[in-house]
Amino acid sequence: MQNSKGIISPLLYFTLISSLTNLVFLIIGMVGLALFSAKLSGLGLLIIVFLLVWKGALVGFVSWFSHKKANNKGFLVKFIGIYLGRFFGIIIGGFLGYEVAETLKQSNLIGFVIGALAFYFAGRWLGSKISTLIGAQLDSVLSIPESQATGNIADAKSTSRFASMGFILYGVALPFLLVIIGLLMNYFEVPIGYLPELLPVSRIVVIVCSVLSISAPWLLKSRWISKYQTMTSSPESVIYWLGLVFSIVPAIYGFVLFLAMGTSIVELCFYSVVSSIATIIWSMNNKVTLKPKAG
Numbered sequence: 652m653q654n655s656k657g658i659i660s661p662l663l664y665f666t667l668i669s670s671l672t673n674l675v676f677l678i679i680g681m682v683g684l685a686l687f688s689a690k691l692s693g694l695g696l697l698i699i700v701f702l703l704v705w706k707g708a709l710v711g712f713v714s715w716f717s718h719k720k721a722n723n724k725g726f727l728v729k730f731i732g733i734y735l736g737r738f739f740g741i742i743i744g745g746f747l748g749y750e751v752a753e754t755l756k757q758s759n760l761i762g763f764v765i766g767a768l769a770f771y772f773a774g775r776w777l778g779s780k781i782s783t784l785i786g787a788q789l790d791s792v793l794s795i796p797e798s799q800a801t802g803n804i805a806d807a808k809s810t811s812r813f814a815s816m817g818f819i820l821y822g823v824a825l826p827f828l829l830v831i832i833g834l835l836m837n838y839f840e841v842p843i844g845y846l847p848e849l850l851p852v853s854r855i856v857v858i859v860c861s862v863l864s865i866s867a868p869w870l871l872k873s874r875w876i877s878k879y880q881t882m883t884s885s886p887e888s889v890i891y892w893l894g895l896v897f898s899i900v901p902a903i904y905g906f907v908l909f910l911a912m913g914t915s916i917v918e919l920c921f922y923s924v925v926s927s928i929a930t931i932i933w934s935m936n937n938k939v940t941l942k943p944k945a946g
Contacts, residue, residue, distance in 0.1 A: 656794045661718055664795045666711030669731050672782045673707035676739040676774075683743055706903075709825070710734065713892045723889070724795070726879075728786040729779045734896065736778020737771055742907060744770020745856065749849055763852050822895060822930025826902035826923030833909050833919050844913020853912050861901035861922065865929045868894035894933045902926035 659667075714727045748766015752758060836843060844850075868875075872890060879886035905922025908914040 656792060659789075659793045659795055661795045662712065662715040664789065664793070665714040665718065665727065665731070666708055667789060668728055668782055668785050669711035669714065669735070670707035671785050672732055672735050672778065673710075675781050676735060676743075676778070680739065680743050683747055707735075710896075713896070717888050717892055726889075729783055732778035732780065732782025733775050734778070735782070736774035736776070738774075738903075739778075740770035740772070740774020741767045741860070744768070744774070745853070746846070746849075749846075749852070763849070763856065767856065822898060822934065823927045825899060826926045829902055829906045830916070830920055830923050833906065833916050836910075837916060843910050846911050847913045850908070850912040850914060853908055854914065857901075857904040857908055857922075861904060861925065864897045864900040865925075868897050868933060891937050894937060895930060898929035898933050899926050901929070 710731060714731055718724055718727055745763045745767035747770070748762040748764070750762075751766070752762020755762075835841075868890070872894075875890050875893065876886050879889050901922045902925075905914075905919045905926075908922075909916065909919040
């Protein structure tokens with residue numbers, strides 16, 4: 652019955668879905684590492700877990716923000732899984748492809764690329780299933796209140812400006828935080844570079860993926876708007892935060908290179924600066940708009 656369900660805030664709802672989906676992929680990744688006897692130090696493992704949980708909270712927050720404007724719960728629940736599935740698919744697939752190619756005495760580069768591409772699409776499919784399943788389980792015991800319409804145009808504009816500034820700060824703060832974590836790891840001599848043999852190949856893949864990630868929102872903006880017009884009442888807001896997420900990707904991949912393959916802190920700084928600039932440019936040229944509903 653509806654009355655027997657507990658009430659949960661939309662922010663906590665989306666954060667739970669994002670964090671639990673993150674956790675599932677983290678477990679899958681750990682199983683993959685165990686199968687190939689790859690070992691992480693205790694502190695290194697804690698840092699990875701912290702970053703992934705934190706990433707889950709950020710994705711949850713952005714999803715909540717979009718839901719607040721467009722009331723598109725079903726679409727966002729599915730998209731959380733699609734986004735996280737793609738992200739983890741590239742990392743897990745690349746590693747597994749490399750290890751399989753190594754075992755079969757084949758080209759490591761080919762194995763890495765094939766694995767990353769295969770798990771990119773597999774992760775996209777699996778992620779949507781995982782997040783949808785988690786959402787359905789939460790919906791069976793919890794409910795979230797309906798979004799309230801924004802009744803005042805002046806308030807909507809003020810909120811839009813606040814949101815734009817908040818996302819710009821997020822785009823600068825996240826890459827900066829990754830650099831700070833990297834500096835602290837070097838200072839305290841935390842072991843990094845568990846897969847140094849993957850660095851040359853991974854660097855090429857990351858550079859290509861970073862360029863594609865930054866370019867995709869600009870090249871596909873019109874196509875995305877047409878696609879999401881039938882799926883949500885506020886396609887512009889979805890496109891805005893999609894562009895934001897894509898702009899942050901270089902910093903995240905740069906940190907993966909630093910942590911797993913042992914690249915330098917200078918290279919991590921480069922990826923972080925690129926992400927910050929891409930985020931600022933995207934945010935300045937694509938404003939968040941809140942449209943008050945009639946009534």
